[in-house]
Amino acid sequence: MNREYLPSKIFMIKVAFIFVIIATIFGVYKTISYFKNRPSAKAGDVVLVKDVVGKDSNNNGIADWEEYLWGLDPLKNGASNKEYIMAKKKTLSENNPLSAPITGNAAESEALSQEFFAVVVSLMQSGGLTEDSIAKISDTIGQKIVPEQLPDIYTRDMLVIDNKEDGDIEYFQALDKLNKKYADKDMGGELTIIAQGLANNNPQALRIAASIAESYRSFGQELVKLPVPEKIALGHLSLANDYEKIAKSLEGFSEILDNPLVGMKALLNYKKYNDSIASDLASISSNLE
Incomplete structure (x- = not known):
């Protein structure tokens, strides 16, 4: 493990990481975690867990960051906020065994990470994690992490333009055939594998997910070779x-x-370009109407 990151920092990064996984899979979902107030193992570390989770502005025993993630204002309504959160936690605990305490000999930070993941799984079908929530968690790790603008490798001159009268139908048939060809390649299932690898510290699972790349x-290579009507050429290229x-x-997931x-x-980056694919398909669809 890279020693640049002490356990507390690794844990917080994993927390942020899982938040983005859930946001990617389920769109806008609210997720919370319950983890304990623990100091950093090294004085002067940039990120101290006690500083991240210890602040409780309304003195209700629930950290500000957790109240934020429930969509509550941590600066007021202390008693009612606590009542709401505790009721939600009780319901989730009763209805989902994944929220049960984790046992074993895992290192403390790893046990906390697994506990967090179990709660995340139990909350997949409830609440909503917003972009603002992701930003707040990202802030706790002391670094601004933003997606890259990766370069295009395909250019318009590589496209095969087909302006025949029935070109639209032929395009959709070819695209459908290509989708069916890749139906058993686990495309779209990589985040589930990633989440499992992260929860269990399993590098093999992460390598499997990366191999789906x-x-x-x-x-993409086959897609760019499909004959495409002029009116959707740009969307197809994108x-x-x-x-x-x-x-x-x-490839970076490993x-x-x-x-x-x-x-x-x-x-x-994955989330950014996954969202972009949805936009590409919407553009193609609208231009064919």
Whole structure:
């Protein structure tokens, strides 16, 4: 493990990392975690867990960051905020065994990470994690992590333009055929594998997820060769490039455990270009109407 990150910092990065995973899979979802107030193992560390989780502005025994993630104002309504959160936690605990305490000989920080992940899983179908929530958690790790602008590798002159009268139908048929060809390549399932690898400190799971990158890359290579009507050429080109960019992002996932910040950036890139693919498809659809 990269010694640049002490356990407290690794844990906080993992927390932020899982938040983005859940946001990516489920759109806008609210997630909370319950973890204890523990000091950093080294004086002078940039990020101290006690500083992150210890602040309780309304003195209700629940940290400000946790109240924020429930959509509550931590500066007021202390008693009612606590009543609301505790009721939610009780319901989740009763309805989902994944929120039960974790046992074993894992290191303290890793046990906390697994506990957090169990709670996250139990909350996947409730609440909503906002961009603001992600930003607040990102702030706690003391670094601004933003997605990169990856370069395009495909250009318009590589496209095969098809302006025949039935070109629209042929395009959709070809695209459907390509999608079916890759249906068993686990594309879209990589975040589940990533989450499992992160929760269990399993580098093999992360390598498997990273290997799915080649399927995205190959899909983009085949996509750019499909005959495409002129009116959707730009959207089609962007789609092919975004598949390649997701491939590049996935390749960085294997570093999550050893270099969490690099892994976090890879995940944010993945989310950015996954969202871009949705925009590409919407553009293609609207231009064919």
